[in-house]
Each structure stands twice: as C-alpha cells, then as structure tokens.
Amino acid sequence: TSSHIRVGILNNPSKIKEDNTAIARGILTAFLTQNNSSLKSLLSKLTKEETAKSLAAGTKIAKFLTPEMDDDAFEKKYNTLGLDIIKTHQMFCQEVLKLVPGQMAVVSNGR
Numbered sequence: 001t002s003s004h005i006r007v008g009i010l011n012n013p014s015k016i017k018e019d020n021t022a023i024a025r026g027i028l029t030a031f032l033t034q035n036n037s038s039l040k041s042l043l044s045k046l047t048k049e050e051t052a053k054s055l056a057a058g059t060k061i062a063k064f065l066t067p068e069m070d071d072d073a074f075e076k077k078y079n080t081l082g083l084d085i086i087k088t089h090q091m092f093c094q095e096v097l098k099l100v101p102g103q104m105a106v107v108s109n110g111r
Contacts, residue, residue, distance in 0.1 A: 011086050012093035014102030018083065022055045023047075025081050026064075033073040041066045 009031070011024040023046050030042045045051055045064045055061065061078060065071050093099045097107070 010093055010097075010107075011089040012099055012101060012103060012105075013086065013090065016083050016086050016090065019056075021083065021086050022061055023052060024086055025078060026061050028085060029074055029078040029081055033077050034069055038066065038069045042069065 009024075009027055011021070011028075013021060013024065026046050027043065030039050030046075034042065042064065045066075051064060054063075062071070062075060065074060090101065093103075093105075094101065097105060099105055
C-alpha cells in the first residue's frame with residue numbers, strides 16, 4: 001500500500017533452459033523496460049498459474065502485454081535477453097544466499 005516500497009527479483013531455477021525461463025525473463029524484461037503501473041499490471045498476469053500453463057503450451061509472452069505498455073521496448077529486450085542473467089542470479093543465490101538450485105527465499109531489508 002506504500003508508494004515507497006521497492007521490489008526486486010532474483011531467479012534461482014533448478015535448471016536453466018530457454019523454455020523454462022519465459023516467466024523469469026518476462027519479469028526481468030518488464031523491470032527493465034516498463035513504468036511502475038505497467039510493471040505492476042504485467043507482474044500480476046505473469047504470476048498466475050494459468051499464465052505459466054499457457055506459456056508452457058507455447059503461447060507467446062506478447063499475448064500477456066497490456067495496451068498501456070511499451071510493447072516494442074519489451075519485445076526487443078525480451079528477445080535479446082539471454083540466459084546469462086538468469087545464471088548470474090542463480091550463482092548469487094547459491095554463493096551469497098547459500099540456497100540450493102530451485103530453493104525459494106524472501107530477502108527483506110526494511111525498517
């Protein structure tokens with residue numbers, strides 16, 4: 001409810017492949033290319049179970065973009081965002097946070 005909250009995402013998948021990182025890459029792309037209201041709208045869609053099933057069945061992520069989003073910026077970044085950033089996140093999770101691949105955690109730094 002506060003406009004002063006910051007959210008970040010670190011990915012720690014058990015296996016890193018193009019087909020099982022669509023949502024993670026979509027979320028990272030949204031953070032990099034969208035304003036706050038568009039980001040919130042897309043995150044709400046991407047975190048739903050039916051979205052994951054639809055993407056796994058072959059639906060393109062562009063189907064989930066909303067009209068107010070910068071579609072061109074999103075698609076360009078999404079199509080060029082490689083798996084290296086996901087691997088970097090995974091390494092950080094394992095080396096710094098001491099998580100095993102696939103393990104989830106919440107990291108908080110607040111008052």
